[in-house]
Amino acid sequence: MARTLGRPEVGALVAAIAIFCFFYAIAPPFRTLPAIATVLYSSSTIGIVAVGVALLMIGGEFDLSAGVSVISAALAAAMITFQFSLNMWVGVIVSLVVALAIGFINGYLVMRTGIPSFLITLSTFFVLQGLNLGVTKLVTGTVATPNVSQLDGFGSAHAIFASDVNLGFATVKVTVLWWLLFVVVGTWLLLRTRTGNWITASGGNQASARAVGVPVPKVKIGLFMGVAFLAWFLGMHLLFNFNTVQSGLGVGNEFIYIIASVVGGALLTGGYGSAVGSALGAVIFGMTTQGIVYAGWDPNWFKTFLGVMLLMAVLVNLYVKNYAAGRK
Amino acid sequence: MRSTGRSLGSLVAVAAAAVTLAACSSQGGAQGGGGASGKSYTIAMVTHEAPGDTFWDKIRNGAEQAAKDHGITLKYSNDPDAGNQATLVQNAVSSKVDGIATTLPTPAAIGPAAQKAVQAGIPVVAFNAGKDAYKQYGAGMYFGSDEDLAGQTVGTKIVQQSPGGKTVCVIQEQGQVQLEGRCAGVKKTDPSSEVLYVNGRDLPSVQQTIGAKLQQDRSITDVVTLGADIALAAQKAVADSGSQAKIATFDLNADVAQQIQNGGINFSVDQQPYVQGYMAVTALWLNLTNGNDIGGGGPVLTGPSIVDQSNIGPIVAYTKNNTR
Numbered sequence: 246m247a248r249t250l251g252r253p254e255v256g257a258l259v260a261a262i263a264i265f266c267f268f269y270a271i272a273p274p275f276r277t278l279p280a281i282a283t284v285l286y287s288s289s290t291i292g293i294v295a296v297g298v299a300l301l302m303i304g305g306e307f308d309l310s311a312g313v314s315v316i317s318a319a320l321a322a323a324m325i326t327f328q329f330s331l332n333m334w335v336g337v338i339v340s341l342v343v344a345l346a347i348g349f350i351n352g353y354l355v356m357r358t359g360i361p362s363f364l365i366t367l368s369t370f371f372v373l374q375g376l377n378l379g380v381t382k383l384v385t386g387t388v389a390t391p392n393v394s395q396l397d398g399f400g401s402a403h404a405i406f407a408s409d410v411n412l413g414f415a416t417v418k419v420t421v422l423w424w425l426l427f428v429v430v431g432t433w434l435l436l437r438t439r440t441g442n443w444i445t446a447s448g449g450n451q452a453s454a455r456a457v458g459v460p461v462p463k464v465k466i467g468l469f470m471g472v473a474f475l476a477w478f479l480g481m482h483l484l485f486n487f488n489t490v491q492s493g494l495g496v497g498n499e500f501i502y503i504i505a506s507v508v509g510g511a512l513l514t515g516g517y518g519s520a521v522g523s524a525l526g527a528v529i530f531g532m533t534t535q536g537i538v539y540a541g542w543d544p545n546w547f548k549t550f551l552g553v554m555l556l557m558a559v560l561v562n563l564y565v566k567n568y569a570a571g572r573k
Numbered sequence: 574m575r576s577t578g579r580s581l582g583s584l585v586a587v588a589a590a591a592v593t594l595a596a597c598s599s600q601g602g603a604q605g606g607g608g609a610s611g612k613s614y615t616i617a618m619v620t621h622e623a624p625g626d627t628f629w630d631k632i633r634n635g636a637e638q639a640a641k642d643h644g645i646t647l648k649y650s651n652d653p654d655a656g657n658q659a660t661l662v663q664n665a666v667s668s669k670v671d672g673i674a675t676t677l678p679t680p681a682a683i684g685p686a687a688q689k690a691v692q693a694g695i696p697v698v699a700f701n702a703g704k705d706a707y708k709q710y711g712a713g714m715y716f717g718s719d720e721d722l723a724g725q726t727v728g729t730k731i732v733q734q735s736p737g738g739k740t741v742c743v744i745q746e747q748g749q750v751q752l753e754g755r756c757a758g759v760k761k762t763d764p765s766s767e768v769l770y771v772n773g774r775d776l777p778s779v780q781q782t783i784g785a786k787l788q789q790d791r792s793i794t795d796v797v798t799l800g801a802d803i804a805l806a807a808q809k810a811v812a813d814s815g816s817q818a819k820i821a822t823f824d825l826n827a828d829v830a831q832q833i834q835n836g837g838i839n840f841s842v843d844q845q846p847y848v849q850g851y852m853a854v855t856a857l858w859l860n861l862t863n864g865n866d867i868g869g870g871g872p873v874l875t876g877p878s879i880v881d882q883s884n885i886g887p888i889v890a891y892t893k894n895n896t897r
Contacts, residue, residue, distance in 0.1 A: 279815075283813075
């Protein structure tokens with residue numbers, strides 16, 4: 246019992262249930278299945294990248310470029326295929342390579358220079374923002390990509406990244422299923438493999454992790470590339486859902502991923518947290534954002550409600566954690 | 574065929590140049606005493622563009638075309654933060670440009686910098702934002718849309734089409750004066766309308782939030798969006814939620830134009846950003862070279878121009894050129 250209560254995500258779980266009950270009670274439209282599907286979709290677009298960000302934070306690093314690299318991946322895929330009239334899947338693969346390269350550069354620079362990842366990825370964040378805009382303008386002559394929905398392979402890519410899936414009782418976006426898969430993989434990696442121990446050790450105390458033979462640079466570069474992979478995945482969803490991408494999007498989302506991880510129990514200092522927690526954090530964020538709309542509250546106060554709900558979620562989280570620690 | 578045409582063309586050009594050279598008088602004549610006509614002007618354009626937005630790209634395209642047409646050197650700079658934009662205007666004054674075209678989204682912050690330019694003898698033209706404040710800070714002319722009037726036009730058209738309906742007006746940046754002004758205008762002629770705030774930097778969340786609103790209130794018959802990309806996200810949300818709501822939007826892009834032609838989007842109110850950029854630079858040029866003043870002492874309106882299925886035909890091609 247004490248061991249279960251001591252898990253990082255327990256506080257977030259209690260908070261998520263409390264917020265769910267709250268909106269269930271006050272907002273009648275919230276009780277319908279389509280509403281739950283919308284909330285899950287909303288959570289999944291945050292949660293997919295948040296899984297990677299949570300693992301990275303457990304490994305003791307930040308990635309501020311995650312929000313913008315989502316757009317970089319989508320732009321790369323769209324422009325390469327459209328300009329050369331290629332099959333959509335070529336763009337999907339090439340943009341994956343581009344995204345992984347971004348992740349590798351982030352990780353390599355952090356490990357090589359010893360500069361805090363906060364600063365390295367802040368630089369990448371700015372560089373990518375400029376590249377997104379500058380390259381798109383150079384290639385297409387405008388600041389958005391052309392519509393790619395007529396290209397070969399669009400249909401199959403759309404089916405994988407952006408389709409609706411009928412589960413019998415409700416129709417959900419396919420991103421929800423992918424998100425669950427990524428959470429399961431993340432949890433397995435963290436709790437059941439040697440790599441998971443390495444991640445926690447690297448984030449807890451890098452020097453002693455090194456001393457006992459943990460390949461810290463490999464682990465951390467891998468984590469950055471993991472975030473980049475998930476950012477690429479969301480980028481593909483964006484492209485195949487909207488057929489075109491505007492180059493200025495994505496700014497600010499990096500913080501939402503970090504918030505989801507922290508609300509889900511990850512420590513800002515590293516060494517502690519969970520993949521399931523990041524998913525619960527994403528659910529809390531998605532549920533609150535859409536719940537306020539379902540409740541029909543005065544939209545002028547939207548951000549205030551959001552802030553209060555998040556604060557309450559974190560307080561419940563803290564309370565549960567202290568309670569668990571007290572019982573030990 | 575093509576290469577023959579080109580070599581023929583260059584032959585003609587060379588011949589013309591030779592004739593021109595030979596015909597030139599080394600002194601005297603109208604050309605020799607020319608005043609401003611030979612001078613090349615430098616004009617600074619300062620906007621509150623958030624980088625990477627197709628709407629602003631059109632303003633800039635218009636400005637660049639005007640600069641090309643009139644042989645002007647255009648210096649474009651932008652910053653969405655009002656304080657930083659004021660600094661950019663100040664920079665233009667310090668670098669002694671010949672004219673300044675600026676937007677005034679937050680007149681109190683950017684106006685004083687524009688006023689300093691006027692005091693330094695640099696003509697200032699306002700465009701896109703600041704219709705009610707531009708005169709106060711000494712700007713000579715204004716080119717832009719009237720947000721309130723545009724909103725009212727949308728409201729009137731919606732009420733005509735679906736009387737007794739319910740409208741939701743989607744604002745992608747809470748607290749932005751121009752966007753709030755548009756929805757306030759809609760509310761004047763369509764009192765049923767209510768505002769919904771979304772995060773315009775995150776399209777999936779825009780789609781999700783509009784979807785949530787449509788699920789929450791099944792009686793919504795019309796969705797008004799304030800940007801072309803937001804309109805396309807709204808269209809997805811309407812389809813997903815099984816709602817019958819029609820979409821009206823501000824601004825155009827190639828996809829929205831296509832959707833208007835196909836009937837997927839009801840209509841668009843265009844404020845013609847290309848014209849705003851083109852006219853702001855051209856007006857400065859006319860003022861510098863010919864002392865002109867456009868607008869008869871009032872603002873020149875570039876919108877609202879309604880685009881719907883009845884007139885979309887030729888416009889589709891212009892949106893692909895990124896000029897409409």
